[in-house]
Amino acid sequence: MPEELVNLTIDGVPVSVSKGMLVIEAAKQAGVLVPHYCYHPGLPVAGVCRMCLVEIEKQPKLAISCATQVAEGMVVKTQSAAAKSARTGVLEFLLINHPLDCPICDQAGECELQDFTFQEGRAGTRYSPDYPKRFNPVEDFGPDVLYVPNRCILCTRCVRFMEDVAREPVLNVSERGDRAYIGVHPETRLDHPWAGNVVDLCPVGSLLSKDFLHKARAWELDKTASLCTGCSQGCNVTLDTRENVVVRVRPRPNLEVNRYFICDHGRMNYRWMNRGDRIEAPLVKRGGELHATDWQDALERVTTTLRGAGPRVVSLVSPRASTEALFFARELFRGLDWTGAFQVVMGEEAPLAGVPDLALRAERAPNGRGAELLGYGREYAAALAAAQSAAVVLVLDEPDIPVRAGTLIYVGTVLPERARDAEVVLPIANVAEEDGSFVNRDGRVQRYAQAKPAPGMARPAWWVFSELGAALGHGEPVGSAAEAFERVAQAIDALRGLSYEQLGFVGKPAAVPVAV
């Protein structure tokens, strides 16, 4: 059935939007961001901050654009004198009890109160300094959340998230009038596995992440579109880096996967990306010891080893490796007696009750589905047994290194003790240091981008395996992740026709049956 469209004009721009859409969303389509605080597309409408007041022709009063549905022929004026003056009034009211402690506030620079005040607030306050401001002490809400009530504008996004999305209503508005504050149930803590989202939802610096506290000013951060590696859900995230150190992970909206949210497990799952004990140079065994060398030497050593070895090969790979890396690693052994396997760490599943098909999944790896698509199996124990008699064992960033008789080639980010007897060790980039893609549990192919440089001589794994493949005569090496993905898409039916350009940064479903 074709979608019913409604035509309206917003600030002189004609738009056609679906019936039932809210004016504030329609305005975005007209290129207009109506200032707002309580409204959030991922939460039920509250209509309390009164910031998004706009003038609508033929309506006697200003209307809040977050609770007004579009209508045919509607003429919306967000910049009319009445609307602007009403919003300026709201901003003035919001600031009278606000401490204006931006210089020490974590939110400064990414604060909607700052932004909209700058945009249309009064230059000065008319609130006499003789009047006291509301004061309440900082509250420890939960494992990662601090509440600074003095900065709170009572938009209730946090309350609505816990009530309607997490469905664990532990927050409320306590007290009335200008004494009001966000209260937490006295016998509970804000420790829901998805509670950290309240910090992202808070438009001001009232709910803070203890983990991120005082780590950086917003303007010092570089932001990179990435994917969470915490489980097989494939939540879209942004990696915030300061001076090439990942300091924060935040959800990146993707209505098909994680809407506007990520779980706390994913949010906290980034410190390993900054590990200092990385392999920074290729290592080759010489005289029973590993010695640093250059890439050419190391790659030659691997090709020599592979050419001279028997036909039985076992690959043990990490389900955190990119689809591209897994593909080229598989291609190396085309025509040989090959077994490839991966293992997945399992944990407890933690659903977000208010969003269908969104959970911290028990399977704590981002690319198990991709590994399966490329022919790697889940029979890890069998693969370990096979490794005992294999001529060559290739381990890709998997710490569980088997006992074996044949030659070990270890490709990884860090060097586990048992990898020290490898013939060759090749240093690779981690997820924050390369471009790549994963296939999530539902078969959705999604890209992640490089957020910081890899240490030393470490290179993306797809580059390493593509170079090795070329040296072994399997065609030309690839020069970028996009090119690497093109090769994958040509070879793998499920990904046929897809490209980095097409995937964009929200991904596309692969032609695979959905995992159970």
Add this chain to the structure above:
Amino acid sequence: MGFPHKPHPKETVLLSRYFGEADARNYKGWVKRGGYAALEQARAMEPARVVDIVKDSGLRGRGGAGFPTGLKWSFMPKEKKKPHYLCVNADESEPGTFKDREIMRWTPHALLEGTAIAAHAIQAEVAYIYIRGEFTEPLAIMDKALTDARSAGVFGKLKIHLHRGAGAYICGEETALMSSIEGKRGNPRIKPPFPAAAGVFGMPTTINNVETLAAVPHILTKGAVWYKGLSLSSPKSTGTKLFSVCGHVQQPGNYEVTLGFPLKDLVYELCGGMRPGRTLKACIPGGSSVPILDRAETESCLLDYEGVVERGSMLGSGGVIVFDDSTDMVYQIMRLARFYAHESCAQCTQCREGTAWTTKILERILAGQGKTADLDLLLDLSENMTGKTICVLSDSCAAPVVSGIKKFRSEFEDYIAGRRKPVMVA
């Protein structure tokens, strides 16, 4: 228990006829006085017919907004797909208003009968009577009346619950009242959806004031035409209305007059005029939320929905607060603002912050530390607090401030200029 005055000859006693007769509180006593006959009459009719009669009578909501009652009932879905609810607003928290309290104290069965008729008209199977928490005595009386009438079987399948409020002014706002009945914080809700579409528990709901419903049995027994005839000026304001008069009059109390009655006569005749040696200075005609009238406006005002609007205020709930010339208007307005600041539910920014800020400015003016610019600031804040929020609590705080500054500006200026002794407010 306060005893009511004897009816003044100029009063039209309809709702207040049995005020003071303890026997009228009893089920038997009420039936003896013709009670529950209207309910039987209504039950014999199609619900739509009852709605039409009330529409024809011109009855308008007595809680404050004055919305036509029959029209409100007609908004309920004709085809019943979900349970329908009736909510009776007995929260009566508007300062200066105490009419519903007396209706419940003296004629609880009048309210119950009106409730049952309304429930029939809107096809509701459940009615909630939301009684102000402080009304302990009316609650006890209502409770007994409900038990007696229920055991006499007058309600049939209709379930009537008494729900006691917990002391918040805002719970008298219809959508906040519904939230409160649902067990939630008493916060007003954004409209639409309107209660007739999604009210209490998300079901089609009608909310009526106590006095409105108490008038319904009379309309049924005596007819819409008769009720419509009760009108002294505007044909759009029909029937009688209880006015709760308080303040500097000789005989404060509830007075029932036909709509269109002169406010002057109410004050000077029915209430016995001002205290000796005092003259009228100002009057709030419709509960604390409406603009203040000065003496000339008061003395020329007709008490009906249109007449009070003509004088720049509103009929509201009929809570008439009378001030004589001894009154410090700045102080009175500060007390009103402080009340609203205390009662603001804290949802809307303008109300949460504006009511408190307004109070602080007024307190500072009273303390002799006000600035000339404060008056313009108050007016500007009031402008920002009017017509921009979910409910009208914010507007209610602004109304007395704006009208007060407009009509009694010199009193504010006296404090600011130091011509008047500062008042330290606790």
